[in-house]
Amino acid sequence: MITKLSHATIWVLDQDEALTFYRDKLGFEVRTDQTLDSGFRWLTVGPPGQDIELVLMKPGPPAMPPEAAEQITALISKGAMGSGVFGTDDCRGTYAELSEKGVEFLEEPAERFYGVEAMFRDNSGNWFSLTQRSG
Amino acid sequence: MGGVEHLRRARDEMDRRYAEPLDIAALAATALASEAHFIRSFKREFGETPHRYLQRRRIERAATLLRETDRTVTEISLDVGFQGLSWFTTAFREIMGETPTAYRDRLRGAPPAMVPGCYTMMWTRKSSFPQAE
Numbered sequence: 001m002i003t004k005l006s007h008a009t010i011w012v013l014d015q016d017e018a019l020t021f022y023r024d025k026l027g028f029e030v031r032t033d034q035t036l037d038s039g040f041r042w043l044t045v046g047p048p049g050q051d052i053e054l055v056l057m058k059p060g061p062p063a064m065p066p067e068a069a070e071q072i073t074a075l076i077s078k079g080a081m082g083s084g085v086f087g088t089d090d091c092r093g094t095y096a097e098l099s100e101k102g103v104e105f106l107e108e109p110a111e112r113f114y115g116v117e118a119m120f121r122d123n124s125g126n127w128f129s130l131t132q133r134s135g
Numbered sequence: 136m137g138g139v140e141h142l143r144r145a146r147d148e149m150d151r152r153y154a155e156p157l158d159i160a161a162l163a164a165t166a167l168a169s170e171a172h173f174i175r176s177f178k179r180e181f182g183e184t185p186h187r188y189l190q191r192r193r194i195e196r197a198a199t200l201l202r203e204t205d206r207t208v209t210e211i212s213l214d215v216g217f218q219g220l221s222w223f224t225t226a227f228r229e230i231m232g233e234t235p236t237a238y239r240d241r242l243r244g245a246p247p248a249m250v251p252g253c254y255t256m257m258w259t260r261k262s263s264f265p266q267a268e
Contacts, residue, residue, distance in 0.1 A: 078180060079143040080260075085251045106150045106256075113203055113247045119256065125143055129253040 007044070009055045010084075011076055012124040015043050018056045021123040025101045026086075028054070047086070082126030091116040091132035098130075137167035142180050145173070146188065150256075153192045154216035159185065193217065194230045195259040201239040203247070208235045 012018035028045040044053035059069040107119040115134040163173035193215040212223035
């Protein structure tokens with residue numbers, strides 16, 4: 001049986017800039033940063049305390065043809081890509097901390113029936129909820 | 136004129152300040168464009184005018200408040216930035232296909248949807264894929 005989700009991909013516009021954002025602003029750990037002989041850069045990060053690797057991938061050949069990469073890049077830039085949820089024990093505190101570091105929020109923390117939630121973008125344009133679950 | 140990233144930043148400003156009056160001049164400045172160019176570029180990239188986008192954002196927030204609070208329809212219309220109940224009702228009906236009251240009545244007592252806000256927001260956005268129109 002499948003026991004866990006170990007890797008998930010976040011498409012980014014620039015791996016160096018994404019690394020700066022996820023490591024220095026969100027405080028994620030760098031799990032792997034390795035460039036293979038082929039030039040493929042395997043860059044993964046994850047939140048402290050969780051065993052998951054978020055793969056920061058730049059669209060482009062050879063994984064996809066240039067025209068597909070161009071389309072995906074346009075969608076990321078428009079802010080149409082992303083959507084995931086990061087968990088926190090203190091949404092308002094984390095909002096204050098990340099805002100101080102320059103993270104762009106779309107919504108300030110607000111009460112929902114399932115907890116407190118804010119929304120932010122990474123520096124590529126992907127958006128995420130930041131959720132403190134109640135109960 | 137800035138690129139699409141600057142247009143997105145202008146749109147994000149509307150997402151953040153949806154209850155405030157639409158300030159095309161400020162948004163155009165964020166997008167590094169003239170007002171006319173900003174409106175044209177915004178529509179080309181996102182499929183609708185800034186004004187319509189802001190209406191959609193306000194209605195999305197209003198729908199959440201109708202579902203999750205006991206505030207009156209009039210209060211909610213003001214909360215999300217509409218200047219009058221009739222404008223709010225008209226926009227709500229155009230976007231949601233029913234009146235605010237009918238929407239609230241239909242969903243009253245329904246189990247709350249466990250959908251994070253970012254997905255709700257995505258679902259209410261106009262598609263970025265032209266073929267989906």
